[in-house]
Amino acid sequence: MNKNFNVIAASMIAYFAYRELPSDRLCRSAGIDKGSMFEDATMISEEKIRNLWVNAVKLSNDLLFGLHFGESLQLSALGIVGELIKTSRDVGTAIxxxxxxxxxxxxLFRMEMCSDEIHFVIKLLPTERYDHNDPVCGQIRDFLTAFTIHELDGLTLKKIRPVSVIYPADKSNVPEYERVLRCKPSIGDHVGITFEIQDWDMPIITSNYELQQLLLQSNATVKDRMSSEVSFKNKVTNYMLSNAYLGLPSIEQLSSNFNISSRTLQRKLSVENSNFQQITDNVLKRLAISYLKEGSHTLKEIAYMLGYNDPSAFSRAFKKWTGFPPATYQRNEEH
Structure with a gap:
């Protein structure tokens, strides 16, 4: 048994609850006791992980569940990749x-890298345990591929786009793969993600581990997010906080990850007397105040991390939220 299975299982159940899906039913169908998952002696077996995948796809009615789960997982996977953030100097050493x-x-998979003077390629290759006729294997492949691409954002605080992706995707779902993988995949018999060679040497932002810890402090714990009793408004808020590496997701990106339409997302928020813009402003305000209080980032860096290309636009927004320019707020905090 593997303790990282617990991390993946807990994150999957939390993501299920995020999407307003029956997480308690998911646990029961997979034979998992949600209440004891965080006890040190509890280890989830490979069989139960498989059951979790099978029932997650079935109960969500989302044939691309693994792809969407991998896209959402950045911060939830800190238990797995935290050491990479602390010890790696650049993208190449981290990968x-x-x-x-x-x-x-x-x-089911092993990862290999190759490069030339122009590009480097990350290959996700099946092991002898992989079964091409097993849909769970395809879900895990989707999950790992999406996670690999999107986790690079968290390492560099820059949205890195592949030059090309070779992928054994279903042709009917190519538009959604293109959205998540950031380029239109070429259909092939294995996973190959090609990047510009300069991305290999891109330094990992030295403050990024502290940034992720700060985001985690602002966010609910994985255990809290597993609850099915959290309001939809708070689920949207927590999702935004968990994915606030490079500004916040658009309403289209957010609704796609919840597997609902933008109109349905707004309607569900309206029932709780909220809307997408209100939540966006609230999340940006919370993150801005956290960054300013922490004191490790310049105003320009904070503006960039929140998705503002122009620091003056961030300053205007912050004054609207709090009544003070960010520099004034920061000085007041210091005293």
Whole structure:
């Protein structure tokens, strides 16, 4: 048994609850006791992880569940990749270290890298345990591929786009794969993600581990997010906080990850006397205040991390939220 199975299982159940899906039913169908998951002696078996995947796809009615789960997982996976953030100096060393962690997440794949003077390629290759006729294997492949691409955002605080992706995707779902993988995949028999060679040497932002810890302090714990009693407004808020690496997701991106339409998302928020813009402003305000209080970032860095290309636009927004320019607020905090 593998302790990282518990991390993946808890994150999957939390994501299920995020999407207003029956997380308690998911646990029961997979034979998992949600209440004891966080006890040190409790270890989830590979069989139960498989049951979790099977029933997650069935209960969500989302054939691309693994793809969407991988897209959402950045902060929830800190238990797996936290050491990469603390010890790796650049993207290349982080990816190389991550390749050695694949076996602790799943025995179905191994990761290899190759490069030339122009590009480097991350290959996700099936092991002898992989069964091409098993839909769970395809879900885990989707999950790992989406997670690999989106976790690079968290390492660099920059949205890195692949040059190309080779992928054994269902042609009918290519538009959604293109959205999540950030380029239109070429259909092939394995996963190959190609990046510009300069991305290999891109430094990991030295403050990023502290930034992720700060976001976690602002966010609910995984255990809290597993609850089915959390309001939809808070689920949207927590999702935004968990994915606030490079500004906040658009309403289209957010609704796609919840597997509902933008109109349905707004309607569900309206029932709780809220809307997407109100939540966006509240999350930006909370993050801005947290960054200013922490005191490790310049105003320009904070503006960039919140998605503002122009620091003056951030200053105007902050004054609207609090009544003070950010520099004034920061000085007041220091005294």
């Amino acid at each position: 190389t270290a991550a390749a050695n962690l694949i076996s602790t997440i799943t025995p």
